[in-house]
Amino acid sequence: MKLSAIPTTVRTTCPYCGVGCGVRAQVGQDGALAIAGDEAHPASQGRLCVKGSALGETVGLEGRLLSPMLRAGEGLHEASWAEALDKVAGGFRKIIAEHGPDAVALYVSGQLLTEDYYVANKFMKGYVGSANIDTNSRLCMSAAVAGHKRAFGEDLVPGCYEDFELADLVVLVGSNAAWCHPTLYQRIVRAKEARPGMRVVVIDPRRTATCDLADLHLPLKPGSDVWLFNGLLGYLATQGALDSAYVQAHTVGLGEALDAAGEAAFLAPGGREAALLDVARACRLDPQQLLAFYELFANTEKTLTAFTMGVNQSSSGADKVNAIINCHLATGRIGRPGMGPFSLTGQPNAMGGREVGGLANMLAAHMELDDPSQRAAVQAFWDAPRMADKPGLKAVELFRAIEEGKVKAVWIMATNPLVSLPDADQARRALEKCELVVASDIVLGTDTNQLAHVLLPALGWGEKDGTVTNSERCISRQRAFLSKPGQARPDWEIVCEVARRMGFSGFDFTAPQQIFDEHARLSNWQNGAGSQRRRVFDIGGLAGLGRAEYDALEPVQWPVRRQGEDTQRLFGDGRFAYPDGKARFVATRARLPAHLPDAEFPLVLNTGRVRDQWHTMTRTGRSVKLAEHVPEPFVDLHPQDALLCGVKAGELARVTSNWGTVVARVRHGGGIARGSVFMPIHWSGQTASDARVGAVVNPAVDPVSGEPEFKHTPVRVEPFGVHWYGFILSRAALPLREAANWTRIQGAGFVRYELAGRKPFADAAHWARKLLQVEDDDADWIELEDRNGGVYRAAHLVDGRIEACLFVSQRQDLPARAWLAQMFCKESLSPQDRSGLLSGRAREQGVDPGPTVCSCFGVGRDTIRIAIEQHGLKDAAAVTACVKAGGNCGSCVPEIRALLGEASIKAQ
Ligand SMILES: Nc1nc2c(c(=O)[nH]1)N[C@H]1C(S)=C(S)[C@@H](COP(=O)(O)OP(=O)(O)OC[C@H]3O[C@@H](n4cnc5c(=O)[nH]c(N)nc54)[C@H](O)[C@@H]3O)O[C@H]1N2
Ligand SMILES: Nc1nc2c(c(=O)[nH]1)N[C@H]1C(S)=C(S)[C@@H](COP(=O)(O)OP(=O)(O)OC[C@H]3O[C@@H](n4cnc5c(=O)[nH]c(N)nc54)[C@H](O)[C@@H]3O)O[C@H]1N2
C-alpha cells in the first residue's frame, strides 16, 4: 500500500494497550511504512508485540470514514463540515434549552489523546454544565480508580515497570498479561531468566498463556478474589508478618479491615487451619496451594501484585482492589523498588483520561466534583459559565437513561458501545430511541455508527498529534507521520468547533500543544493553596512548553512539579494523598457475584481477549497477519461440560443468558475449569452474524465504582443444530443472507467466511452462484457435487485467476483453508493448481501448516509439531532456531511450550 507522507522516521507511541510501547515509524520514499520498536522508550526498550508490529497493516484508508455524514431516513449521505457541526451544535443547544443540560451526554474513550479528552471534559463540565460525560474506562479502570481513591486519597499508581523486574515475587491477579500486556510480560520473562529464584503466581480461574511463567497457578472460583485476599490479610496477621511500625505511622483503619477479613477466625485457638480451609472452600482452591501462596507472600518482602480485568470487572471490583492494597499497606510493601500493588491499565490513554477527569464522577486534574472549593477553583481557571455541580451518569446508567428518554442526545467518541457495553441489546434499544446520536470515529462500518444520525470523521493513529499516559504514569507523545486523509480532523478540533458554535468562549485552541499547556497549568492551579488538598497529580513542570519543545517531549513520569522532574515511584516516604498523609485500609466484606448460576443457566460466562485482536477489531481486523491466530469467535468449555450440554468441539453452540444470545464454535483447551465458559469480546455485527458477546453479558455493576461484571454471567450452552457447514474465500465482500450463521476475517487478497446453514439446498449450483454473485452463465466455474453425501464444492475463476471458492458439507470434512488462501496470491493458476482446487490442496500432497501460532513469522501449529517430532526439539529456543516461531515478540512462546509438552507426553 502506498501512503503519502513526509519521508522520515518519527518516534511515537503504540495506540493499543496501556504498556505504551515506543514505536519508530518510517515512511520510505516508495510510500511503504516500516514499524519498529523504539529502543529509547523506557516502557518498552525497543520491543513491540505482534499487534504493535502489525501497525503498518492497519493504517490503510479502505473502510475509513473520510467525510462527515448525515442520516436521512435509512440512508447516509456525505455532508460538509459546516452542516454536520451545525447539526450537532444546534441539536445540543435545542435539547439543553428545552430539557436542561442533563438531557445531553458525551460517551468517550481511553483511546482519545489527553488533549482530546481534556477539551471534551471542559466542554461538558464547565460549559454545558452537566457531568454527563462518561467513558469506556468505566468498563475498564473505574474499580481501580475507586480503590486507589479510597486507599490513597487520590487515583495513584505507586510503582513503575521496573518493579516487575526487581520483585522477588510477582503476583498476577485476573491478568492475562502474556496476551494483553505482552512486552511487559516479556520483561518479567527475562527477569526470571536472569534471576531464576524469582517467583511468579497467577491467580485466574483459567489456565491462560500467562500461567506458562507461573511457579504457582491458583485457579480460583470466579469472583472469589476478596475471600482470597481477606484470607491473606488474616493469615499475615497470625504470622506476625504485619509491619506494625509502618501501619502505625502511615495508615488508618487496620482493625476494621482485619475484622472484615475474618481475622478472628484465624486467631481463634486452632483457628488458622480451619480458617484456611474456609477460604480454600470459598475460592474452590486446594488448601495446600492456597497456603503455599500465603507463605510465599508472607516471606517475600519484594512482592508486586499486578491486577487487571479479572479484578476490576466485577460487582465487587473496588473491594477486590482494596483487598489487594490492604495486604500491601499492612506489610508496608509499597512505594519501594520491586514492591507494591500495581493496576495495569488497558487502553493506551486510560491514565490520561483519569488525569483530565473523564469519568462522570470526577473533575479535571484529579479534583473532585463534590468538593465545592475544587469546583470553584476549576470554574475560575476555566472561566466557566456553567459548572456541573453533581456527578453525572455512569456508562450503564447513561444508556438506561437514554432508553428512558431522559438523555436525548449523545455524542460517542472513539468507542463502540453497541459491542462493548454489557446487555448490549439494551444499548441498541437506547440508541434506536435517542433523538440525536453523534459518533466520531475513524472507520465507517461499526455497529454503533449504524445507529448514528451524524458521523464525524476523526484522524487516526499516525495522523494525529498529542500525548498519552501509560500504566506507570509515563506521558509520551503520539506523533503524526501520515498526511491527513480526506476531510478527517483531530478529535480535539471537532469538539472545539462544536463548542464555538454553541457560543462557548474557552475553545479557541489551534494546536494540541496549547491544550496540553492548559492541562499542565490546571494541574498545579491552586494545588495545595489555602485549604486545598495538595494533589499528587501535578505536571506544572511541563507548563509553558513551546511548540518545538512539546514536539520534542521525551517520555516522562508524573508528577512533574518542576521542570526536569521525573517520578518513578510514589509514597516512598510513607506520605499518601489524604490531608493527614495517611493511607486508609478499607474493610472489604466478601460477597458473591450479582447473578449466580442456577438450573436454567448453570454455567458462568467469562469474557476477555485473545492475543492478536484489539477490542471490536475495527483496526486489528484489517491485518491479515493478525487474523490467523484466532480466525473465528469461539466458546471454550470443559469437555465434560460440553458432554453435558450436548455440544461438540468444532460445531456451533448457542450461548444464552437472561439478557441475550450468541452463537460460536465450541472449543476445548483454553484451560477452563468445570462450570465456566469463556468467549472472546472481539466479534461484532460487522464480523459475525451472532457473536456479539456483549448481548449476553449481565449489566450488574459494582456499587462503588459502577464497573460492570463482565466476567460473570450465568448462561446455558446448547447445540446450534445446522444442516451443513461451509466456507467461502472471495475477493469481493459478499452479503450472506442465505446462511444461518456466518463469521468473516480478512485474508491476503480475499475475505474468508465461515458459514453454517439450517436448510438443505435443493439446487446447489444455483444457490452457490447466487451466493457468490456469479450471474454470467459462461463464467469459468468448476464444481463438484456429491448429492447423497451432502457435499458441494465450487470455484469461480476470471481470466485464469481465482475469484472465489465455496465448500459446503454435511460432514466435518471441509479442507484446511491455508492452501486455498495461497491461490489468491497468484495472478493465474497453473493446471496443477486448477486441478487441486476442489480438493482444497495441492495434487502433490504438501504439508498443511495448521492454524497460526506465531503471527510474526506466520508459522502454523502443524509446522511446529512436525519440527518438534522430526528433530526431537526439546525447548522453545530450539523451535525458534528451527522454524523461526517465537523469535520476534515472543508472545507465542507459551503456545510453543504447550506443543512441546504435548509432544513429550506423546513420546512417553
Ligand atoms: N490482545 C489484546 N490485548 C489487550 C486488549 C485487547 O483487546 N487485545 N485490550 C486492552 C485492554 S482495554 C484491557 S482492559 C486489558 C485487559 O487485560 P486482561 O485483564 O489481562 O485481559 P482479559 O482477557 O480481559 O481478562 C483477564 C483475565 O481475568 C480472568 N478472570 C475472570 N474472572 C476472574 C476472577 O473472578 N478473578 C480473577 N482473579 N481473574 C478472573 C480471566 O479468565 C482472564 O484470563 O488488555 C489490554 N490489552
Ligand atoms: N464482554 C466484555 N465486554 C467488554 C470487556 C470485557 O472484558 N468483556 N472489556 C471492556 C473494556 S476493558 C474496554 S476498554 C472496552 C473497549 O471497547 P470499545 O472502546 O468499544 O472498543 P474499540 O473497538 O477499541 O472501540 C474504539 C472505537 O474508536 C475508533 N477509533 C480508533 N481511533 C480513533 C480516534 O483516534 N478517534 C476516534 N474518534 N475514534 C477512533 C475505532 O474505530 C472504534 O470504533 O470494552 C469493554 N467491554
Ligand code: SF4
Ligand atoms: S505491548 Fe501493548 S503497547 Fe506494546 S506493542 Fe503491544 S499492544 Fe502496543
Ligand SMILES: [Mo]
Ligand atoms: Mo480496557
